[in-house]
Amino acid sequence: MLLARKTLSRRAPRLRDPERTRQRLLRAASREVYRYGFQSAGLDAILAAANVTKGALYYHFESKEALGHAVIEEVVAKLQRDRWLVPLQRSKDKEPIDALIGVVQAIPARPKDVKGGCPLVNLTQEMSQLDEQFRKRLERIFHAWQEGVAAALRRGQHQGTVRRDLVPEETASLLIAMVEGYEVLAKNAQDVKVWNMGIRNIVGWLSSLRAPGKRRRS
Amino acid sequence: MLLARKTLSRRAPRLRDPERTRQRLLRAASREVYRYGFQSAGLDAILAAANVTKGALYYHFESKEALGHAVIEEVVAKLQRDRWLVPLQRSKDKEPIDALIGVVQAIPARPKDVKGGCPLVNLTQEMSQLDEQFRKRLERIFHAWQEGVAAALRRGQHQGTVRRDLVPEETASLLIAMVEGYEVLAKNAQDVKVWNMGIRNIVGWLSSLRAPGKRRRS
DNA sequence: CCAGCAACATACCGACCAGTATGTACTCTG
DNA sequence: CAGAGTACATACTGGTCGGTATGTTGCTGG
Structure with a gap:
């Protein structure tokens, strides 16, 4: 047997x-x-x-905290990498703005995702103020996220497809704030429609970051 | 005695x-x-x-829940009214965009406010998915908030100081998402500088909502 | 093949915590 | 000024939860 x-x-x-x-x-x-x-x-x-x-x-x-730390470092961080950093890395053939739009639109929009909200926001809201160990681990993820977006924007500026008057890091943080903000709004509404509206608005804003003049090749 | x-x-x-x-x-x-x-x-x-x-x-x-409900309806809702709706109502003499910029800049930026985050976001993140009673009460506040901002934008569109191509409700939700999103980022960083940067970016974006052409009177 | 450590399994503990039962003192009304 | 109901105060309970002490079994190197 x-x-x-x-x-x-x-x-x-x-x-x-x-x-x-x-x-x-x-x-x-x-x-x-x-x-x-x-x-x-x-x-x-x-x-x-x-x-x-x-x-x-x-x-x-060794404790519940240690388990929480591992969840952040191994589960949440990986999730963020897979959804943002990896796609952005892989789409270096596309214009950064298009790549960002693609990534934003690829964020899961199933009811359970919308109702649960963003794991990163959930944990930040609950723990950042209370536990420095949690905060530092979450901050690393946010930082990598912002840096990844900023790098894409910089690339776009170099190739002339992204407006030169904006500061990549700040623009990246604004994009992240919009995404997280809409995650909150959609979670409160518990409604996928709110999230979809958010994506539309974010995509519209992303489009406004393109460098003027230079007509894009179809 | x-x-x-x-x-x-x-x-x-x-x-x-x-x-x-x-x-x-x-x-x-x-x-x-x-x-x-x-x-x-x-x-x-x-x-x-x-x-x-x-x-x-x-x-x-009658219970801890009832206490929580009262906190939302009487404390949190009042806070939101005092910070957004009342100032917007009172500044009908100003252009809506200027009024909105003033309101955004007037959001408390003391360390303890930044570190604590937005009460509305805190409660939404924790409770909206778990308890419908909480969710509904929070949703009313969000709705009033969005409606207040949208009304200001509509007023601006009528008087010709706000771009006509944008949908007031959606633009309002985007503003709210930005504010809440930056609250999250600043809370994670536990740093007032992050919040101030957020305000700058939001104000910059708000300025881009002004109707083009018509030069503003100094 | 077996010793010994790694990888669990089980039972239990004290702390905490929402809620309640019951008693009591203040206050208002008539 | 008395009685009744309001507005508390105190003590207690049942349940939950993170953590631990201790026992047991599978696995592997020698």
Whole structure:
């Protein structure tokens, strides 16, 4: 019955798989935190969702805070990279403004995403004032985000497709503020329509950043 | 010793003053909720800050939720009215764009305000998804806010000082999103400089809403 | 094949916390 | 000025939650 086990490296249903357990915990924790916030997230609920016991949790993480830190660094940060930095990196063939418009429009707009809001905003609102450890980790993500957008804008300025009168870092922060702001409005309304309206307005504003004159090639 | 008491209606140091007690509770509760969020706000902490006992609390409010609702309707809503609607109403002599710029610049920028963030955003992020009662109350405030700004923009369009190509409601929502978004960024940074930069950018954007042509009188 | 450590599992603890039961003192009305 | 109801005060409860102590089992190197 268990003869097929062997040591086939992958897919062998080992009963002990610490890395897998850790990932299950991170996954369950990020969901619970996303939904209820860090402070109100219950360890017991996380354990139940991950199908893991308390002993396993405290083997992998030394406290609830440590678990929260790992969620930020490994789940939230990755999410932000995948949605913004990677796409921006990959679309260096396109004009930066078009790339940014594409990225903004690609932000998930399913009801559950809109109703849950942006994980980054959720955690910032709850924790930045209360816990410096959380704040620093979140700030790194914001900074990378802003830097990524600013880099794209700078590239556009060099190639002449983006207005030269704007400061890339500040314009980047304004874009981020708009996105986060609309996430808040849409979360409050619990309505996808609000989010879609926000995207339209943001895209319109992004278009206004193009350098004047130079007609774009169709 | 207590002869001066009488029934002088006002300022008589009565030992029982239910309305005053209620206000003390609302005040203490709003501070505690502002700082820790609704769910993490402790009743005991609120009671201690208000110098009131639990019996008094449950005489005036039937539950923690009811207290939260009252905070939103009586404290947060009033704050928003005083900062946005009233100033916009009172400055009908000015051009709407100038009025809006004035209002935005008048938002408190003390360290404690920046570090605490916007009460409306705080509560929305925490509660809109979890409790429909909270959500509806917060939505009313957002709606009044947006309507107030939109009305100002419409007025500007009629008098010819605001661009006619923009939709007042949508532009209003974009302004609100920018303000809230920068509140989030500044709260994360815990830095007044971020907020001031945000205000500059928002003011710059507001200026771009002026109708072209017509030179403004100095 | 077995020793020993890694990777859990279970039971339990004290703190906290919203809410309540009940008692009491102030205040107003008649 | 008395009684009744308002406006509290105090003590207590049941439940939850993060954390821990301790036991147990799977796994791996020698």
